[in-house]
Each structure stands twice: as C-alpha cells, then as structure tokens.
Amino acid sequence: MHIDRFQTLADPTRRRVMDALCRGERQVNDIVDEVGIHQSGVSRHLRILHEAGFVTVRPDGQRRLYSLKxxxxxxxxxxxxxxxxxxxxxxxxxxxxxxxxxxxxxxxxxxxx
The missing domain is CATH 1.20.5 (Single alpha-helices involved in coiled-coils or other helix-helix interfaces)
Incomplete structure (x- = not known):
C-alpha cells in the first residue's frame, strides 16, 4: 500500500470523478457534465487516477472510455x-x-x- 493512493484520494475533485465512474464506463465529456469542471481538468484528474491505478482506459474507435479498477x-x-x-x-x-x-x-x- 503506497501513501500515493491516499494522496490521490485526498483531492475532492478526484473523488467526484470516481463517483461519476461508479455508475460504469464513461467518456470524458460525460464526466465533465457531471463533475462540473472543464474538460482539461477532468482529463488531468483522470490521468492522475490512472497513474495511481484506480482507473483504466479502453479505446473505442476515437473515444476513450474510463472505468474504475x-x-x-x-x-x-x-x-x-x-x-x-x-x-x-x-x-x-x-x-x-x-x-x-x-x-x-x-x-x-x-x-x-
């Protein structure tokens, strides 16, 4: 268990992104609508969550679908x-x-x- 995981979860916006992903696989724009921050912010938080091992990305044509691991x-x-x-x-x-x-x-x- 790395402290990095706790640091990752400490951010309230990342927790909102994860809450959005609790309902299943989502595109960035779906998460943007739900979380209420700009696409660049959601993308940054998704990258951090992915690097920490919480999120997986599945390409689907030109779309990228994110889900919780x-x-x-x-x-x-x-x-x-x-x-x-x-x-x-x-x-x-x-x-x-x-x-x-x-x-x-x-x-x-x-x-x-």
Missing part, C-alpha cells in the same frame, strides 16, 4: 480492515459498558421507586 479498492479495504477490527472491538466494549451502566441505573431506580 476494483483492485486498488480491495487493497485499501484490506489495509483498513485491521483498523476497522480495532475500532469495532473498542466500540463493542464501549457499548457493553454503556449497557451495563444503563442496567445499573434501571436497577437502582426500581429499588428506589
């Missing part, structure tokens, strides 16, 4: 999994402590009431 997202998910497990375990313990506290409070109120 699943592999880098799997790699990100695998990397995040260990942190997700850490936080899920902490949140489970926190939830159990809150539940125990609420049960103690309810028991106390029943005895007093």
């Amino acid at each position: 699943p592999e880098p997202f799997r790699e990100l998910d695998d990397w995040l999994a260990k942190y997700r497990q850490l936080w899920e375990a902490r949140l489970d313990r926190f939830g159990a402590a809150l539940e125990a506290r609420q049960n103690l409070k309810n028991s106390k109120e029943e005895r007093e009431g």
